[in-house]
Amino acid sequence: MRVFGLSRAIRKSKKNAVIAELKVYSPKYGDLLNGRDPFEILRAYERAGAVGISYITEPQYFHGSFEFLKRLCRETELPVLRKDFITTKEEIERTAEAEASAVLLIARLLGESLGEFVDYAKEHGLDSLVEVHSRKELSLAVETETTMIGINNRDIRKLELDDGNVSLTEELAPLIPRRYVRVSESGISSVEDLRRALKHADAALIDTALMKVDDPEKFLRQLRGGEVMSLLEKS
Template identity: 40%
Template sequence: MVPDLSRVPGVLGRIARRRLQLVEAAVPQPSPPLAGRPPSFAEALAAPGLSVIAEVKRKSPSEGAIADLDAAEVARAYARAGARAVSVLTEPEFFAGSDADLQAVRAAVALPVLRKDFVVHPLQLAEAHALGASAVLLIVAVLGPLTGAYLDAARRAGLDALVEVHDEREAELALEAGAEILGVNNRDLTTLRVDLTTAPRVARHLRTLGFAGLLVAESGYRSREELASLEGRFDAVLIGSSLARDPDPGAALRRLLGST
């Protein structure tokens, strides 16, 4: 059940194909048993108001180096500042993430943790569960017609899934797959350009089609005013670079939430 990655264009295709090489070459490592069931990602996003998913992020293909950070320390700062979930990048080459970062965050905070990675093989779902993740990212542009199969496999593994789309066509595929948490990414992952009109436009289309699940706006948010524009239309927003690059990520989040 491996997607056809030859059809995935641009930077996204390059990252996804390299990720598959690494996953297939890796020797599975036993993980210690988890202490209790991870908290629910879906329940955190469904809480009243706009939930913030704050991201632990060291670098990216679009911005290069962002921050040399301690994952657990940053996650604790996010939790104190009011984040309702933490996203942890575990892709090692393009984002300088690691599974160890996810384990450190899981041990540091009681919030649900999203494993932010490029899922291209079913083994990654079992890994995410073993690492203590509450949820995984499933990218429709990568998985294509296999999105539904991966969504079912994630549920069987005890994971919520944030199903990511970039346009109306992908949104319709996600609905057909049975997605219950839909993220609309403002960043075009083939060109890396950001357009903040993307998430509202695709969200309107989804609601018109009858989607009643949770909606997450992703990428490019830097100000309190931008977040205010999402309230009432989205259940959550995922914020990465603008928080992680701040010398005090917790203070940066409090400013965005208007709590300072």
């Protein structure tokens, strides 16, 4: 198990810290693999210097697979984040058993149980990326012992059918205490978007934009090589 590997990898990153998502399907854009081998894309992410890999296991809307997550964790040395709509502790146990490094916990879904789920994940050796989309949700997140707080620039209630952008990161990230690793999630499709996000956050999770390009390795290298410096690098 890669215990707390994702937050540590972000803190150690010397360049723009990007969590690259291996995303097979989008409710908005449909099939994102287009016949490509997902493990070839994984290798491209590794070569381009991703700090971690994200994967959505939700099957209905994102065509994810828990069995694929287990294989993914075996195939890479990078920390793996399991993205899903986690609402039971059993799913945290399964995530740890799959040897993932981190689990997404959505403040909107878990409400007052959020801290309990963060603690349970920690007991199982998992980083938690607590996801927020509002100041109210952020107030819940900062009361927990999570290692990371993610700002989802899109509204999960709309299943990615909205056009989120990094303005929400610009609003919320400065409010997050420095003891947390701050992650800007989704809505990032260019070096300029990344520059804006990393002016306030420590890392960015990039999903659909990486999967839509013909050469994800080249695009990720461009993102990581752009003239951006995260707050962690400045400190």
